[in-house]
Amino acid sequence: MAxxxxxxxxxxxxxxxxxxxxxxxxGRLARETVQVRAVDGISFAxxxxxxxxxxxxxxxxxxxxxxxxxxxxxxxxxxxxxxxLDPSRRRIDVARRIGVxxxxxxxxxxxxxxxxxxxxxxxxYRIPEQRYRANVAQFTELLDLGxxxxxxxxxxxxxxxxxxxxxxxxxxxxxxxxxxxPTIGLDVVAKARIREFLAQLNVDRGVTVLLTTHDMGDxxxxxxxxxxxxxxxxxxxxxxxxxxxxxxxxxxxxxxxxEPGPPIDVPGARVVKVDGxxxxxxxxxxxxxxxxxxxxxxxxxxxxxxxxxxxxxxxxVRRIYEGEAAWEASTA
Amino acid sequence: MRLYxxxxxxxxxxxxxxxxxxxxxxxxNTIFGFMRxxxxxxxxxxxxxxxxxxxADALTYTFLAQGLIMVAYLWGWWDVAITIRSGDxxxxxxxxxxxxxxxxxxxxxxxxxxxxxxGIPPFVVGMLVFDVRLPLSPLxxxxxxxxxxxxxxxxxxxxxxxxxxxxxxxxxxxPGRLAAALWTALSGFAVPVAxxxxxxxxxxxxxxxxxxxxxxxxIFLERQSGTxxxxxxxxxxxxxxVLLAAGRWMLAAARRKVVIQGG
Ligand SMILES: Nc1ncnc2c1ncn2[C@@H]1O[C@H](COP(=O)(O)OP(=O)(O)OP(=O)(O)O)[C@@H](O)[C@H]1O
Ligand SMILES: [Mg+2]
Numbered sequence: 001m002a003x004x005x006x007x008x009x010x011x012x013x014x015x016x017x018x019x020x021x022x023x024x025x026x027g028r029l030a031r032e033t034v035q036v037r038a039v040d041g042i043s044f045a046x047x048x049x050x051x052x053x054x055x056x057x058x059x060x061x062x063x064x065x066x067x068x069x070x071x072x073x074x075x076x077x078x079x080x081x082x083x084x085l086d087p088s089r090r091r092i093d094v095a096r097r098i099g100v101x102x103x104x105x106x107x108x109x110x111x112x113x114x115x116x117x118x119x120x121x122x123x124x125y126r127i128p129e130q131r132y133r134a135n136v137a138q139f140t141e142l143l144d145l146g147x148x149x150x151x152x153x154x155x156x157x158x159x160x161x162x163x164x165x166x167x168x169x170x171x172x173x174x175x176x177x178x179x180x181x182p183t184i185g186l187d188v189v190a191k192a193r194i195r196e197f198l199a200q201l202n203v204d205r206g207v208t209v210l211l212t213t214h215d216m217g218d219x220x221x222x223x224x225x226x227x228x229x230x231x232x233x234x235x236x237x238x239x240x241x242x243x244x245x246x247x248x249x250x251x252x253x254x255x256x257x258x259e260p261g262p263p264i265d266v267p268g269a270r271v272v273k274v275d276g277x278x279x280x281x282x283x284x285x286x287x288x289x290x291x292x293x294x295x296x297x298x299x300x301x302x303x304x305x306x307x308x309x310x311x312x313x314x315x316x317v318r319r320i321y322e323g324e325a326a327w328e329a330s331t332a
Numbered sequence: 333m334r335l336y337x338x339x340x341x342x343x344x345x346x347x348x349x350x351x352x353x354x355x356x357x358x359x360x361n362t363i364f365g366f367m368r369x370x371x372x373x374x375x376x377x378x379x380x381x382x383x384x385x386x387x388a389d390a391l392t393y394t395f396l397a398q399g400l401i402m403v404a405y406l407w408g409w410w411d412v413a414i415t416i417r418s419g420d421x422x423x424x425x426x427x428x429x430x431x432x433x434x435x436x437x438x439x440x441x442x443x444x445x446x447x448x449x450x451g452i453p454p455f456v457v458g459m460l461v462f463d464v465r466l467p468l469s470p471l472x473x474x475x476x477x478x479x480x481x482x483x484x485x486x487x488x489x490x491x492x493x494x495x496x497x498x499x500x501x502x503x504x505x506x507p508g509r510l511a512a513a514l515w516t517a518l519s520g521f522a523v524p525v526a527x528x529x530x531x532x533x534x535x536x537x538x539x540x541x542x543x544x545x546x547x548x549x550x551i552f553l554e555r556q557s558g559t560x561x562x563x564x565x566x567x568x569x570x571x572x573x574v575l576l577a578a579g580r581w582m583l584a585a586a587r588r589k590v591v592i593q594g595g
């Protein structure tokens with residue numbers, strides 16, 4: 001059962017700007033209107049309970065899509081169905097059932113202690129007292145908010161505030177959580193903590209999550225599926241694992257030999273780097289298995305240690321963005 | 333309803349944390365009250381009555397106006413415009429509440445705090461030093477308090493619209509300055525409208541600006557008593573409704589703009 005269905009979604013912005021090469025007073029005042037196709041025919045569906053990574057380079061149209069999914073923006077074309085409702089027509093009804101975190105914006109009250117922001121949200125969403133208490137208690141524990149519940153939001157660190165934002169977005173038990181760059185600007189520890197929390201949230205409560213990020217670590221840790229968009233179009237929609245296998249089939253075997261030597265010649269792999277006794281052998285999974293390669297290397301030299309590097313999703317995605325491979329929209 | 337009450341309580345509480353600002357404000361308002369009082373005394377040295385005010389009326393007016401400054405809060409309230417600039421307004425737009433009522437509640441909470449903390453001290457100091465007039469009838473006091481609440485509402489309705497202009501204008505402080513000039517000149521804050529030349533005064537008295545200062549002050553001075561006071565309150569309430577409605581219309585236009593053009 002799809003909880004989100006997007007069909008041929010489009011959003012065009014009219015941006016007025018100064019005419020290029022304009023001269024004189026009239027020329028300077030005359031402005032031309034340019035149509036920016038921020039979202040240009042996107043279709044996808046998300047199943048209840050799924051956790052989908054929604055990624056793409058800057059300006060790809062990710063935030064614009066999320067705004068249409070939440071009902072803040074009206075599409076210029078196509079349709080959106082969220083829990084069988086059209087969000088732009090039923091904004092308030094949808095709002096009661098979704099949670100949103102825009103990493104670059106705050107939905108907390110700047111001057112108020114975090115606890116006060118939560119209390120206001122309780123009244124805004126008319127959360128039953130018991131539910132509210134249970135949720136605050138649970139999120140306080142999971143996200144370790146106890147130390148700063150009474151601190152005004154403006155005094156919180158970014159990591160603390162983001163934990164507060166997540167709680168604020170979840171107090172009313174939303175069925176869908178939209179996250180637009182929730183880990184932006186956070187340190188490694190803070191990111192890890194938020195990822196753990198989201199993973200657990202998805203398992204425990206079955207919340208559907210659509211996650212936008214530039215940190216592929218978020219995707220790798222959290223999402224089994226990813227949607228890659230660029231220039232307002234879907235360029236990949238499928239399994240994170242599959243994309244690794246399909247487009248990142250190249251793995252690297254790093255071997256530490258007893259003695260430095262010439263590049264080892266084994267079938268199915270090529271040496272891409274030699275550094276003293278250490279050598280890097282790149283191979284494609286269709287040409288060789290790691291086990292066969294290790295055996296072949298061991299037959300030619302004394303092997304002390306080895307590691308296998310999986311292709312990093314980061315590299316694959318970078319290559320997709322750069323258009324290195326010929327990408328077509330594909331569905332899994 | 334419960335939500336708006338909670339919002340108002342927090343609007344009140346929010347300002348209680350700025351104690352130093354409150355003290356500095358009381359000090360400034362009182363000092364300016366003294367300066368204005370001496371100008372009035374100099375004026376009434378030459379005449380005994382201006383526009384129906386005697387010297388006691390004029391002194392009372394002076395310290396009331398100084399006390400009511402922060403209730404009207406006509407200069408420098410940009411809370412809404414700031415969220416529009418930062419884009420945080422988007423979060424408020426998809427919340428299930430009435431956006432205008434939400435801000436009104438918050439601002440009435442604030443106004444109550446300022447009425448008490450910033451209004452009473454300058455007046456009390458003025459009362460101890462100068463001969464001011466205090467109403468005897470409890471009914472007048474009740475009408476005065478209602479009038480202050482209505483003044484706060486009218487002032488909010490105006491400031492709300494000025495702030496909403498940030499949706500269309502890069503420099504929202506421009507209309508803010510223009511509005512501040514109108515408020516200062518036409519509300520009875522700088523000079524009682526009763527001191528204006530008759531024809532001009534009559535016109536100005538019909539404009540909503542007098543709902544901010546002139547009307548509550550006149551009620552306090554019992555220049556409008558009985559049905560006159562009731563009429564004055566109706567005048568304020570009428571403008572409050574009209575201006576709030578205009579604000580809603582502007583808000584709807586802003587929302588359309590955000591929803592279509594993305595802000
Ligand atoms: N309100 C708007 N008015 C005009 N153009 C806009 C507006 N909002 C977005 N755009 C344009 O639409 C395109 C997509 O923007 P969007 O914010 O959706 O990108 P994004 O994928 O979220 O990028 P990022 O990773 O940088 O956050 C960009 O070219 C942007 O300039
Ligand atoms: Mg974005």
